[in-house]
Amino acid sequence: MTMIVETSHGKLAGIEAEGVCVFRGIPYARPPLGGLRFRPPEPPEAWAGVREAQAFGPSAPQNQSMLRMVSFGVGKNSEDCLSLNVWTPAIDAQRRPVLVWIHGGAFSIGSGSQPIYDGAHLARRGDVVVVTLNYRLGALGFLRFVDLCGDQLPSSGNDGLLDQIAALQWVQQNIGRFGGDPGQVTIFGQSAGSISVVMLLASPLARGLFRRAILQSGSANFVSSTERAARVAAAFLHELDLGPAQAARLRELPTSVLLQAQQRVATALAPKLGGLPFQPVVDGNVLPRDPFSAVADGAAREIPILIGTTVDEMKMFALTDPAARTLDEDGLLRRCGRTMPGDVADGESCARRAVQTYRTARGARGAPTDPPQLWFAIESDRVFRHPAMRLAELQRPHQEKTYAYLFTWPSPFMDGSFGSCHAVDLPFVFGTLDDPLMQFFAGNTAEAWRLSEWVQDAWLAFARTGTPASAGLEDWPAYDRARRSTMLLGRECGAEEAPLEQERRFWDEIAR
Numbered sequence: 001m002t003m004i005v006e007t008s009h010g011k012l013a014g015i016e017a018e019g020v021c022v023f024r025g026i027p028y029a030r031p032p033l034g035g036l037r038f039r040p041p042e043p044p045e046a047w048a049g050v051r052e053a054q055a056f057g058p059s060a061p062q063n064q065s066m067l068r069m070v071s072f073g074v075g076k077n078s079e080d081c082l083s084l085n086v087w088t089p090a091i092d093a094q095r096r097p098v099l100v101w102i103h104g105g106a107f108s109i110g111s112g113s114q115p116i117y118d119g120a121h122l123a124r125r126g127d128v129v130v131v132t133l134n135y136r137l138g139a140l141g142f143l144r145f146v147d148l149c150g151d152q153l154p155s156s157g158n159d160g161l162l163d164q165i166a167a168l169q170w171v172q173q174n175i176g177r178f179g180g181d182p183g184q185v186t187i188f189g190q191s192a193g194s195i196s197v198v199m200l201l202a203s204p205l206a207r208g209l210f211r212r213a214i215l216q217s218g219s220a221n222f223v224s225s226t227e228r229a230a231r232v233a234a235a236f237l238h239e240l241d242l243g244p245a246q247a248a249r250l251r252e253l254p255t256s257v258l259l260q261a262q263q264r265v266a267t268a269l270a271p272k273l274g275g276l277p278f279q280p281v282v283d284g285n286v287l288p289r290d291p292f293s294a295v296a297d298g299a300a301r302e303i304p305i306l307i308g309t310t311v312d313e314m315k316m317f318a319l320t321d322p323a324a325r326t327l328d329e330d331g332l333l334r335r336c337g338r339t340m341p342g343d344v345a346d347g348e349s350c351a352r353r354a355v356q357t358y359r360t361a362r363g364a365r366g367a368p369t370d371p372p373q374l375w376f377a378i379e380s381d382r383v384f385r386h387p388a389m390r391l392a393e394l395q396r397p398h399q400e401k402t403y404a405y406l407f408t409w410p411s412p413f414m415d416g417s418f419g420s421c422h423a424v425d426l427p428f429v430f431g432t433l434d435d436p437l438m439q440f441f442a443g444n445t446a447e448a449w450r451l452s453e454w455v456q457d458a459w460l461a462f463a464r465t466g467t468p469a470s471a472g473l474e475d476w477p478a479y480d481r482a483r484r485s486t487m488l489l490g491r492e493c494g495a496e497e498a499p500l501e502q503e504r505r506f507w508d509e510i511a512r
Contacts (some may be wrong), residue, residue, distance in 0.1 A: 001015065001016040001017075001092055002014070002015060003015065003016050003018075003021045003023075003177060003289070003402065004050060004293065005023065005091055005177050006177065007026070007173075007174045007177060008045075008173050008174055008235050009027070009045070009046045009047065010046050010047040010048065010049075010050075010051055011049070011050040011051065012026060012051050012053040012088075012314070012368060013051065013052050013053055013054070013055045014054065015054050016069065016389075016436050018109040018124075018288075018292065019089065019090070019124055020087050020088070020089060020118070020123050021086075021087070021088050021090065021091055021178075022085070022086070022087050022120065023053040023085065023086045023178070024053055024054060024055055024056045024057070024083075024085045024113070025053055025055055025056050025057035025083045025085070026053055026057075026083055026084050026085065026086065027044040027057070027082060027083050027169075028041075028044060028082055028084050028133070028166055028167045028169075028170035029041035029044055029082040029163065029167075030040060030043065030044055030045060030082070030127035030165045031079065031080035031081075031082065032079055032081075032082065032140075032159075033079050033080065033389055034251060035227040035251060035272060035487040036375055037079070037140065037250070037251045037376075038140070038143070038155040038250065038251065039155070039159070040097060040156075040159060040162045041082060041163050041166040043160055043166075043379070044082075045207050053149035053181065053488060054198065054480075056075065056083075056085065056111075056434055057080070057081065057082075057083030057108075057113070057134065058075070058076045058077055058078035058080060058081050058083075058112035059074040059075055059077050059078075059081060059113065059134060060077065060079075060081040060109035060111070060135065060137040060138075060140070060141070061076060061077045061078065061079055061081070061138070061140060061255045061258075062074065062108060062109045062110070062133050062136070062137050062138060062259070063107070063108070063138075063259050063262065063369050064108045064382050066451065069389045070072050073111070073113070073114040073115045073116070074109070074110065074113070075111065075113060077493060078152075079133045079140065079255055080131070081135075081136065082134060082135070082136075082163055082166070082167075083133070083134055084112065084131055084132065084133040084134070084167050084170065085112060085113065085119070085131065085132045085133070085497065086114075086129065086175075087118075087120050087122075087123040087129065087130040087131075087180050087465070088123060088129045088130075088178045088179045088180065089120035089123055089127050089128075089129075089179065090176060090179050090473055090496065091177075091179055092179050092497065093179075093350065094179050095176070095180070095181035095183075095184070096127055096128050096129050096179055096180050096181060096184075097126070097128045097129070097180075097184045097185075097186065097460075097463040097464050098127070098128065098129045098130075098171065098175050098181060098182070098184060098185045098186065098187075098441050098463075099119075099128055099130050099131070099183060099186050099187075099188060099459075099463050100124065100131045100132075100133070100167070100171060100185060100186070100187045100188070101117055101119070101130065101131065101132045101133070101189060101193070102133065102135070102164060102187065102188070102189035102194075102196045102197060102208070103132065103133075103134075103189065103190075103192075103193050104189065104190045104191025104192040104193040104194065104217075104268075104423075105137070105191065105192055106192055106193045106276055107137055107138065107142055107160065107195075107276060107278050107279050107280075108137050108138040108143065108193070108262070108266070108276075108278055109137065109297060109461075110137070110192070111134055112132030112133045112134050113132070113134070113205035114433055115432065115435050115437075116426050116427055116430060116432050116437075116438060116482040117132050117150065117426075117430055117432075118430060118432055119131070119132060119430070120457060121430060121431030121456070121458070122429075122430060122431060122459075124373070125451040125453075125456055125457075125460065126429065126463070127461035128180075128460060128463060129175060129178055129179060129180035130169060131146070131167075131175070133163075133164065133167040134161045134163075135161075135167070135196075136159050136160045137222050137278075138161055138259070138262045138278045139236060139258055139259075139261070139262040139265075139278060140159070140162065140175060140255075140258065140466045141159050141160030141278070142157055142158070142160050142278040142279055142281070143155060143157060143158070143232065143246055143278065144156055144157025144224075144229035144230065144232075144233055144281050145157075145233050145250075146224065146228045146235050146385040146505055147226055147229070147233070147235075147246075148230055148244045148247070148250075148411075149239070149244045149247035149463055150244075151242065151424040152245060152246075152247040152248045153247035153248055153250060153251075155330030156281065156283045156284060156285065156286060156391045157226075157229045157280070158281055158282035158283055158285075158286040158287065160196075160278055160280075160285060161196065161199055161200070161280055161286055161287075162205075163204070163373070163406060164196055164200065164206075165200070165205050165206050165209065167186070167211065167284075168185070168200075168206065168209040168210060171185060171209075172185075172209060176220065176343045176358060180201050183211065184211060184463070184464075185209065185211055185212075186208040186210065186211065186212040186214060186462065186463040187200060187210045187213050188213070188215075188216070188227050188429075188459070189210075189214075189215070189216065189218070190216035190217055190423065190425070190426060190429075191216070191218050191422065191423070192219065192222075192279075192433055193216075193218065193221070194215040194216050194217055194218025194270075194307075194354070195219065195220070195222045195223075195279070195509070196218075196280075197213050197214070197215050198215065198217070198218070198220045198291050198295075198391065199218055199220075199223070199286075199287060199291055200213075200214060200279050200298065201285055201291070201294075201295060201300035201303060201305075202220070202287060202289075202295060202299050202300070203286055203288075204288065204299075205285075205286055206451070210303070211302075211303065211304075211386060211466075212303060212304050212305070212306075212462060212463060212466055213300070213303050213304075213305045213306075214305070214306045214307075214459060214462060215305060215308075215388065216307075216309075216389070216425060216426075216429070217224060217307070217308075217309045217310060217388075217423075217425070218306065218383070218384070218388075218481040219307075219387035219388045219390065219391045219423060220291035220295070220360060221292075221383075221387040222275060222276055222279045222280070222385065223280050223282055223287065223291060224280065224281045224282070225277060225281075225282055226281060226282065226283065228273065229281045231269075231279045232265065232273075232278070233502075235265045235268065235269055235277075235372065236261055236262070237264050239261040239264050239265055240253070240261050242258070242295035245336070246480070253344065254258070254411050257352055260404035262278070263444065266278070266293045267276055268310070271331065272338070284488055292390065292391070295391060295394045295395055296394040297362070298338070298398045300395060300398070300399070300464075301398035301399055302399070303399065303403070304399055304403075304462070304466035304467075305391075305392070305395055305399065305401075305402055306403045306404075306405070306458075306459075306462050306468055307388050307391060307392050307402075307403070307404055307405075308388065308403070308404055308405030308406055308486070308489075309383075309384045309385045309406065309407065309418065310378060310407040310408075310420040310421060310422060310423075310424055310425055311386075311406055311407065311408050311420045312379045312380055312410075312418070312419030312421050313379075313380040313383065313384040313421060313422045314375075314376045314383065314384075314421075314422065315380075315417070315418045315419050315421040315422075316418060316421035316423060316424075317374050317422070318376070318418070322467050324372055324375055324376070325372050326372070327372050327375055328371055329371055330505075331371065331377055332355060332374060333351050333352065333355060334445060335375060336350070336351035336352075336355060336375075336378060337350075339379070339382060340382070340510060342510075344455070345509075350510050352439075353506065353509075354503065354506060354510075355374060355378075355468055355511075356480070357417060357502060357506045358374050358377055358378055358503060359501050359504060359508075360502070361502040362374070363376065363499070365433075374491040376419075381500070381503055381504070381507065382507070384422075385406075385500075385504075387508040389406075389484075389504060390402050391427075392479045393479075393481055396478075396479060396480050396481065401464070401466045401467060401476060401478065402478055402479050402480075403467070403468055403476060403478055403479055403487070404479040404484070404485070404486045404487070405468075405486060405487040405488070406487070406489070406499055406500075407420055407423070407425045407428075407489045408426070408488055408489060408490030408491070408492075409428070409443075409448070409451060409490040409491065410421055410422050410424075410490075410491075411441055411442060411443070411490065412440070412441075412442075412443050413440060413441050420490065423441075424441065424442050425455070425489075426438075426442075427441075427442045427452070428442065428448070428451055428452040428455045428456075428489075429452075429456065429459060430456075431452055431453075431456055432450055433448055433449060446460075447491065450472075451489065451490070451491075451493070453472070454470070454471070454472035454473050454493065455489060455491075456471045457470040457472065458473050458476070458487075468487070468489075473487060473493060475494075476495055477495055483497045483498065484497060484498040484499075484504075485500070486498075486499050487495055490499050504508055
């Protein structure tokens with residue numbers, strides 16, 4: 001059945017199926033083409049008549065990824081990508097909670113239209129409105145040229161974040177016409193999407209656009225200084241044989257040429273930078289200061305947060321790092337020495353102390369302690385878990401409704417060797433365990449579906465009340481420095497005080 005909604009820019013024709021109304025490919029900004037490339041998003045133009053909203057809009061331009069579960073289903077790519085999608089139980093005057101999803105993919109891949117993010121299950125189960133969105137990625141979304149090029153190309157490096165803010169502004173203006181409550185918006189995201197959520201918590205430009213935030217496997221440790229961003233921009237211009245005075249030509253080059261340069265820069269700079277070349281920038285405007293510092297000073301004091309990680313985050317990336325699975329002791333120490341140089345207070349190297357700490361702590365729990373397993377455990381905590389718990393610790397003095405989780409469900413993929421890896425939580429949150437790819441990656445069993453229902457109900461309860469306690473997970477204490485209560489989500493569920501505390505204390509030690 002066709003459903004018509006009149007938005008602030010024109011009428012849309014969606015479709016009702018299986019108790020959910022779906023509107024796809026809704027423009028929330030003008031296509032960032034030609035002279036609008038490398039500029040902040042502008043409001044969409046109004047249209048006459050009724051616009052069809054039954055097909056997803058194109059995904060943002062991106063290169064192919066070796067990690068199929070991250071890039072699966074992105075479909076057609078185009079710079080005309082600034083659209084969003086809405087799932088709602090009904091077009092009526094009810095004011096339902098709204099969940100706005102920001103997809104991950106290292107700020108370089110992914111889309112709000114991927115099958116794993118189908119919002120129908122959540123909308124139907126929780127009587128909520130679900131929104132997914134696209135934003136500019138890679139060079140087109142996160143390159144800062146203004147320091148090198150001035151007026152030739154004054155991009156801030158945060159156009160992708162500004163896209164997300166524009167989408168949230170659209171939600172404020174229009175979601176009431178889809179049965180949603182603009183005063184009850186929860187933003188949630190995973191990986192780069194979760195990092196984006198932190199940036200929105202810290203950005204004054206996003207204030208008032210959402211009420212709650214859920215952060216899955218991403219914190220504030222992926223952000224560039226203007227100096228780092230200028231280094232990436234210089235490398236990008238060099239790849240295209242352009243000088244700063246010629247930077248405006250970037251608006252004329254084919255998208256494919258920019259993507260090829262992006263790939264070469266990422267390959268060359270990622271090992272040297274120790275992280276993502278294309279990521280948000282502390283620019284003094286969108287992000288006035290380091291997000292950790294902003295949260296510590298209360299920038300998000302009014303926002304309840306739910307934050308967590310999977311226990312084996314980095315095992316997914318073994319697909320792009322096969323040498324990690326054959327590490328010996330010397331190789332482990334060399335790798336750790338590169339990622340955490342320097343010494344601890346007593347003069348021992350950080351690398352050696354890390355290996356010793358993790359071997360002792362894991363051995364006491366009966367967990368594997370061979371070099372590959374230690375590497376994945378150390379990196380999972382360095383890149384994901386410790387920054388997430390640090391953010392929770394900084395938010396807690398300002399906001400009592402701060403909650404933490406640790407996802408422990410093991411992926412059955414490759415005989416279980418991936419453990420509870422990065423992204424394995426996604427189909428549990430969206431109820432898409434029966435997706436053809438996800439049933440191999442996450443499992444499609446009665447036990448998995450039970451966990452999925454509990455996780456969905458917790459996320460839905462948080463979106464309604466700011467607390468995740470729900471059927472199956474009733475006892476979910478808030479996080480604080482004294483107890484560090486964390487909900488374990490896996491084959492066994494329950495709140496635990498200070499899980500993996502010996503490892504967490506190590507990171508606090510080397511941070512001092």
